[in-house]
Every structure is written in C-alpha cells, then in structure tokens.
Amino acid sequence: MAQRKSFRWHIAVFLAPAVLVYTAIMIVPLIGTLNLSLFNLDEGNRIFVGLRNFATLFGDPRWSGAFWNALANNAWFFLIHMLVQNPVGVMLAALLSSPRLRMAAFYRTAIFIPTILSFVIVGFVWKLILSPIWGIAPGMLDAVGLKSLFAPWLGREGTALTTLALISVWQFVGIPMMLIYAALLSIPDEVIEAAEMDGVTGWSQFWKIKLPLILPSIGIISILTFVGNFNAFDLIYVSQGALAGPNFSTDILGTFLYRTFFGFQLQLGDPHMGATIATAMFGIILVGVCLYLFTIQTRLRRYQF
Amino acid sequence: MSTARQSTTRTIAAHGVLILYTLIALFPVFVIVVNSFKSRRAIFADPLALPTAETFDLIGYRTVLQQGDFLLYFQNSMMVTVGSLFFVLLFGAMAAFALSEYRFRGNSLMGLYLALGIMIPIRLGTVAILQMMVASGLVNTLTALILVYTAQGLPLAVFILSEFMRSVSDDLKNAGRIDGLSEYTIFFRLVLPLVRPAMATVAVFTMIPIWNDLWFPLILAPSEETKTITLGSQVFIGQFVTNWNAVLAALGLAIVPVLVLYLIFSRQLIRGITAGAVK
Numbered sequence: 098m099a100q101r102k103s104f105r106w107h108i109a110v111f112l113a114p115a116v117l118v119y120t121a122i123m124i125v126p127l128i129g130t131l132n133l134s135l136f137n138l139d140e141g142n143r144i145f146v147g148l149r150n151f152a153t154l155f156g157d158p159r160w161s162g163a164f165w166n167a168l169a170n171n172a173w174f175f176l177i178h179m180l181v182q183n184p185v186g187v188m189l190a191a192l193l194s195s196p197r198l199r200m201a202a203f204y205r206t207a208i209f210i211p212t213i214l215s216f217v218i219v220g221f222v223w224k225l226i227l228s229p230i231w232g233i234a235p236g237m238l239d240a241v242g243l244k245s246l247f248a249p250w251l252g253r254e255g256t257a258l259t260t261l262a263l264i265s266v267w268q269f270v271g272i273p274m275m276l277i278y279a280a281l282l283s284i285p286d287e288v289i290e291a292a293e294m295d296g297v298t299g300w301s302q303f304w305k306i307k308l309p310l311i312l313p314s315i316g317i318i319s320i321l322t323f324v325g326n327f328n329a330f331d332l333i334y335v336s337q338g339a340l341a342g343p344n345f346s347t348d349i350l351g352t353f354l355y356r357t358f359f360g361f362q363l364q365l366g367d368p369h370m371g372a373t374i375a376t377a378m379f380g381i382i383l384v385g386v387c388l389y390l391f392t393i394q395t396r397l398r399r400y401q402f
Numbered sequence: 403m404s405t406a407r408q409s410t411t412r413t414i415a416a417h418g419v420l421i422l423y424t425l426i427a428l429f430p431v432f433v434i435v436v437n438s439f440k441s442r443r444a445i446f447a448d449p450l451a452l453p454t455a456e457t458f459d460l461i462g463y464r465t466v467l468q469q470g471d472f473l474l475y476f477q478n479s480m481m482v483t484v485g486s487l488f489f490v491l492l493f494g495a496m497a498a499f500a501l502s503e504y505r506f507r508g509n510s511l512m513g514l515y516l517a518l519g520i521m522i523p524i525r526l527g528t529v530a531i532l533q534m535m536v537a538s539g540l541v542n543t544l545t546a547l548i549l550v551y552t553a554q555g556l557p558l559a560v561f562i563l564s565e566f567m568r569s570v571s572d573d574l575k576n577a578g579r580i581d582g583l584s585e586y587t588i589f590f591r592l593v594l595p596l597v598r599p600a601m602a603t604v605a606v607f608t609m610i611p612i613w614n615d616l617w618f619p620l621i622l623a624p625s626e627e628t629k630t631i632t633l634g635s636q637v638f639i640g641q642f643v644t645n646w647n648a649v650l651a652a653l654g655l656a657i658v659p660v661l662v663l664y665l666i667f668s669r670q671l672i673r674g675i676t677a678g679a680v681k
Contacts, residue, residue, distance in 0.1 A: 107585040111500035115493040115516065115556050122553035123519050126527025126534070189423060192416045200417075206668050207424045210431060213664045215614035215632050218653050221639065222430040233433060233449050267426070272607065279599055283569075299412070317565065321520075321558075328523040331616065368529070375526040382521040 131379070133372035150373040160370070164377075166345060167353040170258055174349055175326040177262040178269075183318060185266070186273025187311075191303060193274070194281040205278065209271035220335030223264050227251050251336065254346040261347055265332055269325075273318045280314040281307060313397050320389050327382050330355060350378050431657060438462050438650035445646055462651030466638065469648075471626070475634035476659055482544050482630060483612050486551035490608050491601060493552070494559030499589050501560065502567040503575070513564070519557030524550065525617055535622055542625040550618050555608040562607075566600035567593060606664075613660055631656060 137146045154160050189208060193201050211219070226233045227250055235247045250260040284307060292298070292306045330351030333341055339361050341348035356364075358371030436452060437445050444457035451457070466472065501513050524531075531550060532541075540546040570593055578588045594601075619633040629637075635656040642648040 105504065105506070108500050108504050108506055110586075111496040111589070112512070114489075115497035115560065116512075118489070118493065118549070118553050119516065119519060119556050122531065122534075122549055123522075123524050123527065123557075126530030127522055127524075129530040130526050185423075189420070192420055195413075195416055198413070198416060204420045204424055206665065208420075208427045209668070210661065210664070211427050213610050213613075213660050214431070214657060215616070215635075215660075217614075217616065217632060217636050217639065218434070218656055219430075221649070221653060222434055226430060226433065231446065231449060236449070275603060275606070279603055283599070313565070317562070324521050330525075379522055379526070386517075386521050 130372050131376050133369060134376040137369045150369060151377070154370070154373050154377060163345070163348070163353060164374070167348045167350050168381075170347065171327055171329075171349040173258060174262045174265075174329065175323060177259065178266060178322050178326055179319065181263065182266040182270050183273050183315070183322065186270050186318070187277050187315065189270070189274045190277035190281055191307070193278055205274075208274060211268045212271035214268070216331035216335045219264065219268050220332055224251065224336055227260070252343060254343050257337070257343060258347045261333060261336065264336075265329070268332075272321070276314050276318055277311055280311040284310050313394075316389070316394060316397055320386060323385050323389075324382055327378060327385070350374070350381075354378065434650055434653045434657065438647070438654040442647055445650070459647070462645075462647030462649075463655070465642070465645065465648040466651045466655060469638065469642075471629075472631065472634065472655055474627070475629050475631040478544060478628055479613060479631040479659075482547045482551065483609055485544070485548040486555060486612050487605055487609055489548070489552040490555035490559050491605060494556050494604065495563055495594060495597070495601065496589070497556070498560045498563035498567055499593060502564040503593075513560075516557055516560045519553070520561055524554045528617075528621060532621060540622075542623050542628050544623065544628055546622045547618055547628075547630075550622065551612045551615075555612070559604045559608060562604050563597060563600055566597050570596050609663075613663075631659065 134150055135145060135147060136143050137150060138144075154164055189204075192198070193205055225231055229235060229247075229249045235244060238244050238247045248256065250256045288306065288310075289302070292302050297305060328351060329349060333347050333349060333352050334355065337347050339352060339356050341352045354371060354374045357367055357374055360366030433449065437449060439453040439459065439462075440451075440457045441459035441461070444451070444453070444459075453459075497516065501509060501516075535541045535546045540549070574592060574596075575588055578592050583591070614632055615630075616632050616636055619628075619630045623629070624633070635652045638652045639649050642652070
C-alpha cells in the first residue's frame with residue numbers, strides 16, 4: 098500500500114496571500130452585490146423578491162428598452178474592437194518583430210503611449226480635436242480638400258458610438274501589440290531557421306509558422322477585450338457624461354449601471370435595480386468567458402520549447 | 403540580388419506603416435503639449451503651430467501650480483501605484499506558480515475562482531468595500547487604495563503568469579529538485595528569472611489602470627492629503643473648464659509624470675523581453 102503523502106505546506110504558502118486579499122476585498126463585497134439584487138423595497142421595507150427584479154429588467158417597458166439598447170450598443174462596441182484593434186495589434190507586432198528592424202524600440206514605445214494615458218486625458222483631447230468649434234479635425238480635412246467629409250461625429254446619434262469605439266481602439270491597441278510581440282519573440286530561432294531552410298519565408302512564414310504559435314496569446318487577448326468592453330464605462334462617462342448622449346445612443350451597460358445605481362438628475366439612485374444590472378452583466382461576461390474556456394481554449398495547442 | 407531588393411522594399415513598407423501609426427498615436431499628445439505653452443489667442447488661431455516667441459505663454463502652468471498641489475498628488479499616485487504593483491507581482495507570481503506547477507485536489511477550481519476576478523469589475527462591490535473601509539478606519543488613507551488595487555490586479559496577474567509558467571521547461575525544475583533545492587528556491591531562483599518578460603508585461607498592465615483610476619480615489623480617499631494625480635486633474639478640469647490654458651496645462655502635467663515613468667519602465671521591459679526570452 099502506498100504511503101499517504103504528507104500535506105504539502107508550500108502549496109498553501111504560495112497560494113495564501115493572493116487568495117486572502119482577493120477573497121476579502123473582492124469576492125465578499127461582490128457577493129453582497131449579488132445578494133442585493135434579490136431584494137427590493139416595498140413601502141420602505143426591504144423584502145426578498147427572488148428573481149422578480151430580473152423580470153422587471155428584461156420585460157418591464159420602463160426598464161427593458163434601456164437595457165436592450167445598452168446591450169446592443171455594447172455588442173457593437175465589442176465588435177469594433179475585435180475587427181479593428183486586434184488585427185491592427187497583430188499587424189504592428191508582426192512588423193515590429195521582423196529581424197534587423199531599426200528603431201523598433203522607438204516605435205514600440207511610441208505606439209504604447211496612448212494606453213498609458215488616463216480616460217480623463219483621452220476623452221478630453223479627442224473632444225477638443227473633433228470639436229467643430231476649436232476644429233483641428235475640420236482644419237486638417239480642409240487642408241487635404243475633404244472638408245465636406247467632416248461632421249460633428251461625437252454629436253450625432255448615428256456616428257457617436259462608432260467614434261467612441263475607435264477612440265477606445267486608438268487608446269488600447271498597444272495591449273494586443275505588446276502581448277503578441279512578446280509571444281513572437283519567444284518563438285525559438287531554430288523553428289524560424291528550420292522554416293527558412295524549407296523555403297518558408299515572408300508572408301507564408303507568418304501564416305503557417307508564427308500564427309499557429311501565437312494563437313494562445315490571441316485567445317487571451319480576445320477574452321481580455323471581451324471582458325474589458327463589457328465592463329467599459331470611463332471613456333463614455335468622461336466624454337458624453339452619465340446620460341451617454343446624444344439620446345442614449347452611446348449608452349453601454351457600464352453607464353446604464355452607473356445611472357441606475359447612483360441616480361442622475363431627478364431620478365434617485367436605486368441600489369436594488371443597480372445590483373440587478375450588475376448581476377446581469379456578471380452573467381453575460383460569465384457565459385462569454387465559459388464559452389471561450391471550454392470550447393476554444395481546450396482546443397488550442399500549447400508548445401513547450 | 404532580387405531577394406535583397408525585395409527585402410529592402412519590405413523594410414521600407416514596414417517603416418512606412420509603423421511611422422504612420424506612430425504619428426496617429428502621438429498626435430493628440432502633441433496637440434496638448436504644444437498648445438499648453440501658447441497664449442489663449444494663439445490656441446484658437448492656429449492650434450497646430452508650434453509656440454513662437456510671440457505666442458509663447460506659461461499662464462496656464464502658472465494657474466495650475468498656484469491652484470493645485472500637483473507635487474503632493476504625484477507623490478500619492480506614486481506610492482499607491484508602486485505599493486500595489488509590488489504586492490500584485492509577488493502574490494500573483496506565487497499563486498500562479500502553485501497553480502501551474504503542482505497537482506492537488508481543487509487546483510482547477512482554485513484557478514477558476516481566482517480568474518473570476520478578471521470578469522467582474524471590482525467596482526460592482528464598491529458599497530460593501532466602502533463600508534468595510536469605514537469600519538476599519540482606513541478611509542482617506544493610501545492603504546485602502548493599495549488594498550483595493552492589489553485585489554483588483556491579482557486575478558489578471560495570476561491568469562497571465564500561470565499561462566507563461568506552464569511553458570517553463572519541467573526538466574529544469576526537476577534538475578533543481580534532484581540537486582536538493584527547496585520548492586521556494588526553485589520558485590525564486592529558477593522560475594521567477596525565466597518569466598521576467600511576463601512579469602514586466604503584467605507590471606505594465608497592472609500599473610496603467612491603477613495610475614489612471616478615478617473611481618476609488620474619489621470614493622475611498624477624496625481628502626486633500628490623499629488625492630491622486632488623476633483625481634486632482636479631474637477636479638481641476640471641472641473647475642476651470644472654460645480656462646483653456648489652465649486645462650491644457652493640467653492635462654500636460656498629468657501626462658508628463660506617467661510618460662516619464664513609462665519611459666523608464668519600458669527600457670526595463672525591453673531588457674526583460676530580450677534577456678529573459680527562454681531559448
């Protein structure tokens with residue numbers, strides 16, 4: 098009979114600090130929020146209402162219009178990030194990692210700079226640039242003879258959300274670039290040399306050799322983008338205010354939650370419905386992440402060098 | 403001959419794309435910095451011109467420095483960011499090592515539990531956090547912010563680091579074990595140096611949201627002594643919204659420290675990436 102293994106203390110020691118801080122400061126307060134979504138006020142008393150808050154949120158015309166609008170806007174926001182930010186990030190990283198490229202450090206540093214700026218700065222500077230009054234953008238379009246193309250993009254219902262999504266892409270493209278760059282650098286030279294011996298170079302080398310090797314990193318980036326976009330709030334709040342104007346066309350789940358939770362103008366804050374929205378966001382994100390973890394990530398191959 | 407020409411064309415194309423994107427990335431920063439040094443009239447007359455002897459004006463910076471205590475704000479931001487970063491990297495790497503290295507009951511459950519935090523913004527628990535901080539007397543201290551940011555940064559750090567630690571060769575660690583190294587020595591001496599590039603990446607990603615956060619400073623530490631630079635400049639912009647000189651100068655001042663911090667750090671990052679790459 099095999100001897101029973103003694104308790105491996107080092108595992109507990111390695112895990113303890115992270116688990117303790119994380120549980121106390123993050124999980125316990127979050128459970129408080131989820132719990133709150135099951136209650137509501139009835140004539141001033143807090144009563145247990147089960148899932149009725151969710152029925153209100155999804156079905157009651159006073160709430161559901163705003164909720165589905167925010168969800169649809171959020172999905173569009175995410176789509177633009179996936180279609181623009183990640184391909185551009187991969188392309189920049191691929192260019193940067195090409196061998197013997199001069200000034201690579203400079204480009205990498207410069208392209209990452211927008212990512213380190215705060216939303217306060219980003220929101221304000223793009224408002225200035227796109228403003229029809231101060232008018233750097235109209236002036237520049239005028240200089241190349243395209244003045245007729247200019248419109249107050251942030252002020253129109255049809256274009257405001259897309260403009261904000263592109264501003265957000267501008268700000269965060271450095272993150273996929275850095276992660277992919279690190280992944281590309283960690284591909285061993287032997288692999289690349291072997292490919293070159295076999296006559297696989299340039300584009301086909303990228304598609305056939307490098308891309309499969311960096312797929313796990315692209316997966317991580319996609320899931321981070323998903324989570325980040327469905328938690329987004331700051332940029333819209335800073336540039337369009339809590340009302341997510343014009344006419345709620347830039348309202349996403351984060352701003353909707355903020356308005357509900359803390360109130361705005363004449364409407365009072367409603368912690369119970371706020372907690373309900375927070376729980377719904379939690380559910381959406383959980384479903385997306387589980388889909389990724391259980392269907393895509395398990396099929397990705399990892400290589401040990 | 404033909405391959406040489408082809409590769410020259412490719413190099414030029416690569417530089418072209420990168421330069422174009424660099425211009426797009428830096429243009430707004432350029433606009434802020436340039437205009438913050440100009441007089442009010444010049445800001446509106448020609449926003450893209452560099453300040454000349456006639457249009458050069460420091461009125462914006464004078465207003466900012468008279469009105470706000472930016473040096474103190476900067477100190478607070480530094481302490482909070484560096485403190486949180488240290489704990490996130492240390493605790494995060496330890497937990498990631500435990501998860502990626504050992505098989506034990508509940509391993510994947512623990513991984514999932516820690517990864518939950520990536521999905522849920524810690525902001526959803528703000529009310530309970532505030533109550534907790536009030537109860538423990540930590541409101542309006544930098545400690546409260548460091549605690550919250552450590553909790554906020556840990557999940558992503560554990561996720562990325564364990565992903566990277568899986569690709570550290572098992573043979574190396576087993577060789578260490580055969581030589582009689584303790585698990586702690588293997589972690590600190592063998593594994594940590596090998597995942598340095600990943601650590602640098604995590605550090606950058608953890609540092610940015612902490613430095614730029616507006617929410618928790620506003621709620622947990624809004625007093626004058628504990629204001630961070632982001633909160634300070636937000637309050638300042640709110641008060642001086644029509645004074646463009648002052649606003650641009652405040653934005654300029656908010657950019658410069660984080661830019662310097664990043665430039666120092668990015669050298670570290672590059673060194674980490676190139677020296678640490680396991681080949």
